[in-house]
Amino acid sequence: MRTDAAQKFFSIEPDRSRLLSELWDRQLSDRYITDEVIQQLAGKYNVSEIEIEGVVTFYHFFHRKPAGKHTIYINNSIVAELKGYQRIREAFEQETGARIGYTDPSGTFGLFETPCIGLSDQEPAALIDFYPFTNLNALKIKDIIRKLKEGKTAAEICDAPDDHIRFLPANQHTLFFAPYVRGVAVNKLKDFNSEGIIEQLRISELAGRGGAFFPTWKKWESCRKENSPDKFIICNADEGEPGTFKDRVLLNNQPGSVLEGMIIAAFAVGADYGVIYLRGEYRWLKKKLEEEIEHFYAEGLLGKNVAGIDGFNIDIRLEIGAGAYVCGEETALLESMEGKRGEPRTKWFYPVQKGYLQLPTVVNNVETFVAVARLIQVGSFEYQKRGIPGSNGTKLISISGDCNKPGIYEIEWGMTVAELLDHCEAIDPFYIQVSGPSGEVISIKEKYRRISMLDLLAQKDIRCGGSFMIFNSKRDIVNILMNFSEFFKHESCGVCTPCRAGNFIIQRKLERLKNGLADSSDVLELKSWGQILRTTSRCGLGRTSTNSIIQALEKFEDYFAQRFLSSSTGYRKFDEHHAVEEYERYKP
Amino acid sequence: MALCTFWIDGKEYRAEEGTNLIDAAKENGVFIPSLCYFKHIDPPLGTCRTCTCRIDGRYDPACTAYVCEGLKIEVNTPELLDMRKALVEMMFAEGNHFCPACEKSGNCNLQHMGYELGISVTRFPHLFKDHLIDYQPKRMVMEHNRCIKCKRCIEEVFTYDNKKVFTAINRGNDTMIGIDYEQEAKLTDEQAVNAMTICPTGAIIVRGKSMAKPFGDRSFDMVSAQKQFKRPILDKPNRVNFEKKVIATVSLAGCFGCHMSLLDIDDEILDVAELVSFNKSPLTDIKSFTQRCHLGLVEGGCCNTENIETLKKFREMCDILVVMGECAVWGGLPAMRNTIPLAECLEEAYLNCVTSETGETTVPYHEDLPKILDRIYACNEIVKVDYTIPGCPPSATHIWKVVKSLLWGEDYSLLYSEFKYD
Ligand SMILES: Cc1cc2nc3c(=O)[nH]c(=O)nc-3n(C[C@H](O)[C@H](O)[C@H](O)COP(=O)(O)O)c2cc1C
């Protein structure tokens, strides 16, 4: 496999766009970013060293201290927690002799935590040297570490994560997983002009699958109208929302469809360049994607005069993220591609106007591109046979947590929560986290709600972005919320006050709940503070980071009311024993 | 450019189309709080969010908006007023701001915004995170405890060869402003002072350049940016039916400064003596309560178990509990130790200090001594507090205005110059 920086960049890209790739190469070869590298790069890009430092320290897969000959990342998401995170963490610590956050004394193993690595259907899981290891247990870990010590590489001994495609719609209605033949969708382009493609999308009412459900045709249409010789198509494969792994399965199972979707987009808007922004956690998919890209070039599906269409040129390359959930936010993603910190832009231009390098850019989710490829392949008439009126097509849902069959479910829009829970054999479902921590909380009482795109405000039907995390009635809700809050505190880009400081403050408050020091006034405060983050944050991360808390407090009112009574005395609960514990050590 | 008409809270205003909303509002006499906004920086930073308004129905910062024909903006709804206040409170909770010990006090935009928004206490728990004070730069000291990550310095301070001196480093809650030592050393005196000046807080201090000005002459001592700092007094106070009330006072982990201030009202003290009698108080030397009191005034937070006991007694014996001064409100100066583990503080003070001989000293511990708490706790972490008066110390007039208002319902208006944190 070639190194990241050795790949062909587009001629219009400035050097600075290579920064992340160069850092990746150095991280992988030296196991950390040394002072010398920082100096070198600062010299090369003619910027101050601190500027490079700022980029390096933004991404948690770049280390400023040696991260071990083998770098191990254990996933600490809530699903991992349910499935035995604690046990495997201990096993890793014992076998490697490293503590979380450090390397062992010999520098062989570095042990770190990382948020969801997109393997919630096979937790506990970890990445070792960016290769996946799934369904871990103490014995397996012992074996892995032994082999690594014997000189095997992680690439040789890693697992090949199962796709776990558990359910396809009846009547051969599957769109995503119908057999794939390379080039079929792209070759249909000959029958259309760019407006025609966009019209197909409009008729089918295809909406973005990255969470916001923005009508794809509108996005493409505005980009098409931009008068610019250079435009970009970017596939957002940064799937960072904990509990979501549908894009992983698509990239693994349908890499060709992803590329075809991008090529169709390029045709529709008049773009010459495409980039797949792949999250660092999915580096192990890099080889597969690169090979697929090569096949495409070989078969004339990428490059010049694609599919025999005169003057239709499109090149696609890969960009690899380096551990930052916020880079899934489209403007942060663009910043990151430009070799900067992944801080969301202030929003007065949409990417379709001024995106990557200030050029018109379409950013779509992996699933959106695959849906486009399949839609063009089968035609809008056939496409519309799936789903319910006003919500056409099918949707991929990643299911994990307390159920017998975690994995990918392709449902037709319109299925109820109850049916889906049945299919996955949910065990005593009680609390369901839909679309990840930034999504929606639903209680089992709402199991008859439908899953569709119909309801903009999601009052009646649920708009599912792509995941269900199921929790049974024994699970501690405060614990779930604490895990989410830790995630947002860590993943906030740090630019704006409410999200950077607010999520830390919220976490402190949740700690009070957890430690039994809260009463009903604390619960009320949590809700009102959550609202502040929701309204004042710059980007979607901060604006959604307290969704779960607010909704959980509303939907599980009894649960919280029982545990956090209002206090009638003038005293607050206070743990005096804890407060004097440190001083008691001086008792003679 | 052409004039356009826009609407703030239902009222019609005019400004040149494309003017930044904050400036357009200001030209028209409408105050929108702001911190990171700095006229020369384009595009505006939009980091602090203290200017959040409702612009055409969406919650967005005013500093990143530009007026255009027909634009509708909500600025002073109760919700927005509270939200903006909360954001500034969040900054005080996130950093460690000890205004009385800060070079920038009186010239600090953050502090000033605290006054303007009438923040008497932050609703959020103080995070007391241990931030670095960086003495390594040649010319500057970076006081990270005070930085609000507004990014002004990042976008404004460059060397002559156009290199950045400041950049954000790390991510999430660990985000801080990194300074490039090599580039910093290349700044001219003037550039360095400029960095200190554009910083809205006291985070950038240039060695040997004092900001000191006499109290009263500093940028934000006297006049508010708002036409009405506080609502005006509606009616003349009615002093006929004043019933004499009983007050108790105490100093917990404080310095008695608030008590000193309490007495600093010149001849009004005679007035007060007619209106109130003091029960348990250092002023009377009555050690324990002899009766229920109408109002308790507490100075200082809780640093030991005895403070906690006393405070609880106050809560029990007083109808209204008022805490005065920064120490009582959130910990204040004694809370400087909150970012340092207790053991380190005690051992530095009793075992490792220059005057103690090795092996000769111990950390005091005796059953008759109160036990030291792991950190300073604000009064409202221990008991429910009814009212808070900020200041270090609060001015005497501020304290007495509050007391009179609470005991006899006397309406009052607080002057901007009386509402101070230092
Ligand atoms: C914090 C945050 C994280 C996001 N992460 C992703 C992601 O991992 N993948 C994705 O496709 N979209 C993500 N999005 C949504 C993107 O900003 C963008 O809306 C999406 O890529 C557009 O594609 P679509 O129209 O096909 O849905 C994220 C948004 C936010 C605010």
Ligand code: SF4
């Ligand atoms: S909301 Fe959070 S992630 Fe988004 S810009 Fe603000 S700090 Fe960054």
Ligand code: SF4
């Ligand atoms: S004066 Fe300003 S910077 Fe200094 S401590 Fe007070 S609020 Fe913070």
Ligand code: SF4
């Ligand atoms: S140092 Fe000052 S100017 Fe720079 S980000 Fe911090 S508060 Fe803003």
Ligand code: FES
């Ligand atoms: S002044 Fe508008 S966000 Fe800071």
